[in-house]
Amino acid sequence: MLTTDRHQGKAWTILFLCWLTACVSSLGSLFFSSVMEFAPCVLCWYQRIFLFPLVFLLAAGLFPLDPRVGRYALPLAVAGWLTAAYHNLLYYNLIPESLEPCRRGVSCREEYIELFGFLTIPVLSLLAFSLLITLLFLFKRSVSR
Amino acid sequence: MKNHVIFGLASLALLFSFWFGSAYYKAKKAESMSFLAQENAELFIREHSQSLGSDEARVHLVEFMDPACETCAAFSPLVKEIMEANPGKIRLVLRYAPFHEGADTFVKILEASKKQGKYWETLNVMYRTQPFWASHHDPQPERIWQFLPKAGVNVEQIRKDMEDPEIVRILEQDMADAGVLEVRKTPGFFVNGKPLQVFGHQQLVDLIEAEIKLQYGE
Numbered sequence: 001m002l003t004t005d006r007h008q009g010k011a012w013t014i015l016f017l018c019w020l021t022a023c024v025s026s027l028g029s030l031f032f033s034s035v036m037e038f039a040p041c042v043l044c045w046y047q048r049i050f051l052f053p054l055v056f057l058l059a060a061g062l063f064p065l066d067p068r069v070g071r072y073a074l075p076l077a078v079a080g081w082l083t084a085a086y087h088n089l090l091y092y093n094l095i096p097e098s099l100e101p102c103r104r105g106v107s108c109r110e111e112y113i114e115l116f117g118f119l120t121i122p123v124l125s126l127l128a129f130s131l132l133i134t135l136l137f138l139f140k141r142s143v144s145r
Numbered sequence: 146m147k148n149h150v151i152f153g154l155a156s157l158a159l160l161f162s163f164w165f166g167s168a169y170y171k172a173k174k175a176e177s178m179s180f181l182a183q184e185n186a187e188l189f190i191r192e193h194s195q196s197l198g199s200d201e202a203r204v205h206l207v208e209f210m211d212p213a214c215e216t217c218a219a220f221s222p223l224v225k226e227i228m229e230a231n232p233g234k235i236r237l238v239l240r241y242a243p244f245h246e247g248a249d250t251f252v253k254i255l256e257a258s259k260k261q262g263k264y265w266e267t268l269n270v271m272y273r274t275q276p277f278w279a280s281h282h283d284p285q286p287e288r289i290w291q292f293l294p295k296a297g298v299n300v301e302q303i304r305k306d307m308e309d310p311e312i313v314r315i316l317e318q319d320m321a322d323a324g325v326l327e328v329r330k331t332p333g334f335f336v337n338g339k340p341l342q343v344f345g346h347q348q349l350v351d352l353i354e355a356e357i358k359l360q361y362g363e
Contacts (some may be wrong), residue, residue, distance in 0.1 A: 016152070024159070027163045
């Protein structure tokens with residue numbers, strides 16, 4: 001458990017960075033849909049469902065610092081990561097068309113942006129969830145030391 | 146205590162960035178739209194586009210609409226009101242963006258009614274009877290026919306004229322222009338090329354009045 005203040009300070013910083021990642025991703029996602037008016041596809045919505053609660057859940061885990069916050073945050077982050085991974089497979093045509101779950105409305109293959117030539121929205125989502133999971137594991141390690 | 150301060154400052158910084166980013170993006174977009182309006186006026190007004198109001202009007206209100214869109218119907222009397230309040234200064238130009246599934250049919254009927262000189266009458270009847278054939282975003286084209294005689298059109302002639310391939314070309318052109326102008330929702334309003342950025346009746350009135358001031362120097 002938390003033995004020293006320094007340990008606690010480090011753990012808090014990791015969780016804070018994790019919260020910051022969730023915030024930036026959520027606001028970025030809202031920027032795409034509300035400001036740039038990109039319509040989110042079905043898979044994007046599932047990823048948002050897993051992402052948005054993390055902003056509040058992680059903030060609650062910061063005050064006071066809850067060493068067990070990973071128990072509640074990780075299932076969301078992992079579920080989001082799996083959805084994002086599936087979305088990427090679909091987006092880059094690694095899964096055949098017949099498995100596509102979104103028939104009507106916006107296609108999950110709709111291409112909106114490509115930053116620096118490779119950063120598409122599904123890639124950004126996968127990176128965000130990967131970072132969240134990594135930080136949550138680092139947090140777990142730093143509190144159990 | 147220090148942690149609370151960091152958290153608070155970070156929250157503020159995040160919200161501010163979002164707000165600033167939105168304002169910046171919208172300003173950029175308005176700028177590029179007004180450039181588009183100067184360089185490619187035909188993106189907004191095509192040869193085939195129906196318009197209402199004086200040809201001398203200096204304020205062009207371009208509306209991308211869908212006959213099956215409930216908000217377009219609700220805005221129709223409001224637009225009329227604004228035009229009546231500023232006689233001779235506003236010209237309304239209608240463009241098609243039938244995003245609802247099956248809404249193409251209504252555009253075809255409208256275009257066919259144009260051949261009988263009953264375009265605006267037919268549009269008016271469509272908007273007023275819309276709850277009967279397009280409620281809950283589920284257009285039922287077969288239900289419109291019973292109402293068409295109210296517009297004083299020859300219904301049999303419309304059934305024939307609406308198959309004209311020229312109408313499909315008009316639809317495709319309008320949808321392509323809507324794509325370039327990034328119209329993703331209806332109604333999509335432009336006032337002399339300036340997009341209505343925050344949707345609402347008052348916002349539209351403000352945008353039009355600002356443009357009237359600019360053009361007529363009141």
